[in-house]
Amino acid sequence: MPYKDREINKLYYTMGEVTEMFSVNASQIRFYEREFDILQPKKNKKGNRLFTQNDIANLKIIFNLVKDKGYTLQGARDFLRSNKNEAKENQRVIDSLEKLKSFLLDVRDNL
Numbered sequence: 001m002p003y004k005d006r007e008i009n010k011l012y013y014t015m016g017e018v019t020e021m022f023s024v025n026a027s028q029i030r031f032y033e034r035e036f037d038i039l040q041p042k043k044n045k046k047g048n049r050l051f052t053q054n055d056i057a058n059l060k061i062i063f064n065l066v067k068d069k070g071y072t073l074q075g076a077r078d079f080l081r082s083n084k085n086e087a088k089e090n091q092r093v094i095d096s097l098e099k100l101k102s103f104l105l106d107v108r109d110n111l
Contacts (some may be wrong), residue, residue: 012042012050021056022063032062038080061091063105 065076
């Protein structure tokens with residue numbers, strides 16, 4: 001049975017890795033942490049933030065609401081309080097569509 005490459009998911013991501021994922025400054029991530037209750041990264045003894053997969057998913061939802069859909073911070077907070085499950089489902093669909101798009105672009109480039 002041949003070895004299959006699979007995506008390795010880390011348990012914790014550092015602030016530097018998260019800022020690189022989203023192409024933003026660390027100050028913006030810290031600001032969103034203060035503004036949104038659903039974002040709760042763990043902190044080690046040194047005070048460094050460690051983000052879980054759940055935190056990354058919540059950040060994707062926040063960025064989608066604020067950057068893509070144009071919600072204000074208060075509007076995004078209210079939306080998340082009342083429609084948290086809907087927001088998570090929408091983000092799951094967006095992620096799967098982005099994966100499909102990258103796969104199709106890869107297929108097109110290899111033709």
